Amino acid sequence: MNACFLTLVIKKTVSNVCALKIPRKYFCNESVKVAGSTVGDVSNETSTLPDSESLLVVSFQALDRLTELYMSLTFLIIGHLSSQAGLNNTELATISVANHKETPMLDNLLLLPQEHGKNQVINKTIPQYDIAIVGGGLVGMALACFLASMPMTKQLNVAIIDSNPALGSSLHIKKKNPPDPRVSTVTPASISFLQDAGAWKYVEQNRHAYFNIMQVWDYTGLGYARYNARDVNKDFLGCVAENKVLHNALLSCVKDSDFKTTIYPTKLSSMTVNSSSLSTVKETASKELPSAQGHGAKLQLSDGSSIYAKLVVGADGGKSHVRELMGIKTIGWNYSQNAIICTVEHTSENACAWQRFLPTGPIALLPMSGKFSNIVWTMSPAESNNRKSITEEEFLEDVNYALDYGYGPHPSSSLSGTRDMLSLFKMDATISTSEFFEIPPKVTRLASERMVFPLSLRHANSYASKRVVLIGDAAHTVHPLAGQGVNLGFGDAYYLSRIISEGITLGTDIGEINLLKKYEKERKAANIMMMAILDGFQKACSIDFGPFNLLRAAAFHGANYISPLKRSIISYASGEHKLPIFL
């Protein structure tokens, strides 16, 4: 026996194990490099500036931090009412559950001991699933889609509980009709998840609008920023699609795969989780056989049936019933602001995303293929009610006023001095630096009804407990304007599917808390970051104070002319960077 042989054996083993890609996470702790992160190179350049300019650099670095944060916000807000509108159907479902929830829940509590004898008979026919997804909205269906696309998870038996009739029959989307006002802005990161899962091609078959330019400015006329996808060597900054198009795409993707899903067109009324921690097992063991306890969580549905699932996924929106049943507390607050959303028409095609900050709140104009655009306008509840009830002509006039000359002048393309000062950073100038301010196209017609949504922020204290996990809005409701809501949800679904796949690879019980906590740990940090930014944005926006306005204008300029900063902002908002800092 030779010691060298031993070393060889070890080396071989480790390299062999590493060669197998699936459980790789366990073997190497190398961090994954994000493609297109050119930011690092550029910041190196700035740090090697001559001494004479270092003072200026320092002061700009301080400004960077501020502008960075602020501009991340400005970019993000341009999205859409995805979180609320995206899960609208499921939310409606949960609201109605909540309305009569007392009765079934009490019934259940009272009846359980009496029905005990019966239960054991029924037990044999209660279907057993690996995963029960409560809420078949965008995020719930995205999870099903991701699970269907991975080799380790595609043999799972999944139940989807949602009373939305759209899940039953494939919706036929007529291209002739004007677009629905409930749309989502999908970031490049989410698009790549959906592409991998094979769902994006269904979106592309229907109406959708990629945009590659975005312009952000404010009512003081002091500054503006234009972003171009070419700054980060991309073809587009995002894609706007109607929620029904996205939902239908996910549904078709799941249906066209050989993934075993059963849709329960009903609602969840109560849930019992068999804790398999030994203390409980010991107590119950003497009384009944373990098999009689059922396997995993037992879900009672409002149509009287029940199912067992090893893992229950709460994807049932901001008013999550799963979250409530599990007693998971949330923190959050309501903004005293409402958002009006609607579809509008122009005389010419719009291919750019526009965002303007007004003293009352931001207004966004998103391209919606052809001559259509989508409006998201934040304002006080009183104003929103007023603007909902006024005539179409008055409303359109208000919109054009808000997007063009209202509240303040257009920003000039070059503030004297600012640009020269900032030319220091132009060594590797981004393309859009040379682009001038443009006035958004005029809105000529209202193409849909006006919808009003209240804005709020909510975050669950915990995303995971034994056999139960929350994803999407059930775990976190962000400022609904952000358009990041659905993207955070897709991120949750994607990461959860990866964690489940990893668990199956290693033979883990997929409802095991240790596994689910891994998901929580990963997503909580990312989600809280985004929520803090969006909340901070909301607050920064509502300040109308002279010096602050100047600072905001400086931030616009900084974000427009400082190339590394600009790239960093675009990357973060595209969902490619975890933190909006130069990493």
Added chain:
Amino acid sequence: MACKHLGKVNDKSIERILHPLLSGRFFSKQPSSLKDNELAKFAAISDTWWDSEGPFKPLHAMNPTRLAFIRSALCRHFRKDPYSAKPLEGLKIVDVGCGGGILSEPLARLGATVTGVDAVEKNIKIAQLHAGLDPATSTIEFCCTTAEKLVEEGRKFDAVMALEIIEHVADPMEFCKSLAALTVPDGATVISTINRSMRAYATAIVAAEYILNWLPKGTHQWSSFLTPEELVLILQRAGINVEEMAGFEYDPVKGRWYLSDDISVNFIALGTKSRNTECDT
């Protein structure tokens, strides 16, 4: 370090150094390879096996990493498809010293036909109860017995698992012989344990038992640890050739274990029983 040092001496001198150990002189002379006080130690904490925050927390944390090794090594050895969700289908595996079934259950979910044995009756009861909660694991056969008794019964398995157990047995040589006798020719034997190194003393005993309180004090005795060289030698004597070996490394920041080529503390080895050596010396 140990490897380099041993590289200079020839095989004969290693055997001379190890002779007292291999002949079992270092260990109490009991007919079974188990130590009574070790059994009592585990019986006392057995009802916490499935509490992932309890005394077996480190084992729970380590389990996915152990399984990653076992999965890929067994897939290679038995030429199974590693991309399948149940790659171990068709394999008969025995988990010696199964405890509460922390390893037996995942192996069953990966498709294997699993037998779990443990000398502590309480462990077996807990393992049975817990495995019964999931239909995928309720088929595991749990028996309160020892490896020696299984040999007497003439049982044979495609793969034999003895994880974190050899440091608790009285006579490692005899124990390895029993493992070999349980393995079919060309079958696999997987053993994991802690190295008898200074680093292992500092981490597995001082840190884990006295500072971090991960393990009850007195869980491990440094003198009963085996070095990888010793393990390879005694396995060879039992007719098993070690083919793969890896170390476990703990990342305290992430709280996760990783496989590495550093075998100075925790390590795991897979050996194959050669076809012609029917070991009943």
